Amino acid sequence: MSEMTCEQLRELDAELALGILPARERARAVAHLDQCPGCREHIEQLALVGDDLLGLLPGTEPPVGFESRVTALLQPPAPDPAPAPAPAPAARRWLLRPRLLRPRVAAAAAALAVACGFGGWAAGTAIQASAPPPSPTARANAQLLQAALVTGGREVGRVFAHPGARGWVYMSVDLEKPMPEISCVLDHKDGTMTRLGTFSLQDGYGYWVATTDVNATTLAGARLLTPEGSVLASAHFA
Amino acid sequence: MGLPLGRAPDEALLSGLATGDPEIAVAFVRRFQRTVFGVAIAVVGDAQLAEDIAQQTFERAWRHAQVYDSRRGSVRTWLTAIAHHLAIDAVRARRANPVAPEDLDALLDIVTQTPEQHAVAAETSAGVRAAVATLPREQARALVMAGIYGLTAQQIADMEHVPLGTAKTRIRTAMHKLRRTLGAEESLR
Ligand SMILES: [Zn+2]
Numbered sequence: 001m002s003e004m005t006c007e008q009l010r011e012l013d014a015e016l017a018l019g020i021l022p023a024r025e026r027a028r029a030v031a032h033l034d035q036c037p038g039c040r041e042h043i044e045q046l047a048l049v050g051d052d053l054l055g056l057l058p059g060t061e062p063p064v065g066f067e068s069r070v071t072a073l074l075q076p077p078a079p080d081p082a083p084a085p086a087p088a089p090a091a092r093r094w095l096l097r098p099r100l101l102r103p104r105v106a107a108a109a110a111a112l113a114v115a116c117g118f119g120g121w122a123a124g125t126a127i128q129a130s131a132p133p134p135s136p137t138a139r140a141n142a143q144l145l146q147a148a149l150v151t152g153g154r155e156v157g158r159v160f161a162h163p164g165a166r167g168w169v170y171m172s173v174d175l176e177k178p179m180p181e182i183s184c185v186l187d188h189k190d191g192t193m194t195r196l197g198t199f200s201l202q203d204g205y206g207y208w209v210a211t212t213d214v215n216a217t218t219l220a221g222a223r224l225l226t227p228e229g230s231v232l233a234s235a236h237f238a
Numbered sequence: 239m240g241l242p243l244g245r246a247p248d249e250a251l252l253s254g255l256a257t258g259d260p261e262i263a264v265a266f267v268r269r270f271q272r273t274v275f276g277v278a279i280a281v282v283g284d285a286q287l288a289e290d291i292a293q294q295t296f297e298r299a300w301r302h303a304q305v306y307d308s309r310r311g312s313v314r315t316w317l318t319a320i321a322h323h324l325a326i327d328a329v330r331a332r333r334a335n336p337v338a339p340e341d342l343d344a345l346l347d348i349v350t351q352t353p354e355q356h357a358v359a360a361e362t363s364a365g366v367r368a369a370v371a372t373l374p375r376e377q378a379r380a381l382v383m384a385g386i387y388g389l390t391a392q393q394i395a396d397m398e399h400v401p402l403g404t405a406k407t408r409i410r411t412a413m414h415k416l417r418r419t420l421g422a423e424e425s426l427r
Contacts, residue, residue: 014413015406019326020390049416051311052366053385054318056349057280059272063289066275067267070293074255074263074300144246160250162243168257170250209253 004032009039017046145216147235149173149224159222159235161186167214169196173224173233174205181227186212187220244268248313249306256303267296273314274321281325281387283341291328295321326388337387337397346382369419373412380408381416 009032015021016029033040149157149171157173169186184196196210221236243251243265251269254262274295278288298320299306306316350371370378376398383389383397395405 011406011410014410015384015391017413018385018388018409019323020384020388022390022392045421046413046417048311049413049420050385051315051319052363052416052420053349053370053381054277054322055315055363056367056370057277057318057386058348060276060279062271062275062292063285066289066292067264067271070267070271070296071260071263073293073297074267075258075260144243144250160246162254162257162259162262164259166257166259168254168259170253172247172249209250209256211257 004028006032006036006039009033009036010042013039013043013046017043018050145214145219145237147221147237149222149233149235151175151231151233156233161214161216161219161222161237163214163216163219165213166211168209168211169214169222170209171222172206173201175201175232176204178202178204179226179232182232183225183227184210185223185225186214187223188215189218189220249308252299252303252306252313255300263300270296270314270317274317277318277321278325280345281322282329283338287328287332288325291321291324294324298324322386322388329388337383337389339397342379342382342387345386346378349382349386350378365420366416369416373415377408377412377415380405381412384409385413 009016009029012021012025012029016026021029033043145161145163147159148155149159156175157171160170162168162170169184171184179201181198181200183198186194186196188194194212196212199206199208219237221234223234224232226232243261246254246265248269251262251266255266271292275288275292278291278295279285282288282291295317299317306313310316311319350367370381373381379398380394383394384391389397391405391409392402394409395402398405
């Protein structure tokens with residue numbers, strides 16, 4: 001299999017970006033991309049055009065019953081064991097793993113610093129395991145709690161909390177500077193707190209989710225802390 | 239101060255999906271099912287097969303939520319790409335003749351409709367739509383056959399009764415025109 005030159009690759013660029021090259025040519029083209037960042041960037045740009053084209057397809061209502069059939073499939077295979085009074089701290093886990101770092105799709109994105117880079121995710125250890133007991137009434141109410149993450153009067157992100165014994169907390173934040181280690185804690189109205197975990201922000205921006213017990217009636221807020229314990233940003237649920 | 243799940247950000251719903259919470263799954267499927275099924279039915283043209291593909295798309299998204307990369311595009315774009323890949327694979331496996339000429343014409347009309355005809359058309363898709371509409375008809379056909387139906391240049395050449403080189407040039411010219419048009423819009427923002 002002979003090497004493909006940049007010029008030869010560019011002749012096939014549209015077909016490669018649309019995924020319609022026959023297997024043999026495709027293999028040669030991909031081998032070239034592996035060692036040519038310029039062509040890789042070019043193909044990524046064209047692939048975005050392909051995505052845009054698909055975006056023109058009209059939405060269509062699926063057959064009756066589709067929603068419930070699919071929803072039933074999207075459940076974890078193993079049923080829950082008997083409900084525990086409070087989830088064991090060790091059971092908490094971070095659900096989003098570090099993302100593959102790909103070449104930047106667009107220079108514009110880099111300039112805006114919206115590209116999110118994650119690294120060094122670690123499961124947190126609970127520093128206060130006395131989370132309030134799950135409230136069954138909160139569960140029935142399919143609402144998300146939300147609050148702004150604020151630092152110095154400025155909004156730097158948002159926190160969403162989904163109530164339930166198997167609830168979750170989602171957060172997006174833009175601190176505009178890389179942070180090697182941040183820890184996140186939930187504050188409860190009785191003064192206790194739950195440590196969700198630690199993470200790092202490579203480009204200052206990121207979002208993540210953690211499963212934890214969330215009680216809508218006792219959850220007071222959330223804080224992001226440095227390793228030394230100073231507050232980077234805080235949120236208060238009204 | 240509660241936010242209904244139906245109004246949670248796309249990325250929050252995708253993240254929450256991994257928790258196995260049935261309410262999140264309902265909200266997620268409800269939000270994206272028209273898009274996912276729309277892609278599948280446009281490519282395969284068969285409601286039963288399209289439903290299978292749409293179902294597989296949601297299963298894949300659920301299993302692979304952690305590889306979703308927001309820098310590559312929105313959650314909707316990601317789901318669209320998954321559905322499209324699955325649909326193309328299904329069509330390649332099943333059909334000798336991958337697209338009926340009347341289906342192609344109908345789809346061409348749909349993707350080149352002016353934004354006024356699309357009450358809810360997003361701003362970006364309006365730009366793409368206009369760009370596709372200004373292509374010469376044979377280039378727009380080649381683009382739709384390649385980009386939506388996933389036909390190879392050889393298949394397009396056979397369908398259009400033109401040499402392979404001509405089919406390749408049509409696809410390439412159309413893609414580069416779109417990219418220039420959209421790139422120019424991007425820099426104006
Ligand atoms: Zn090259």
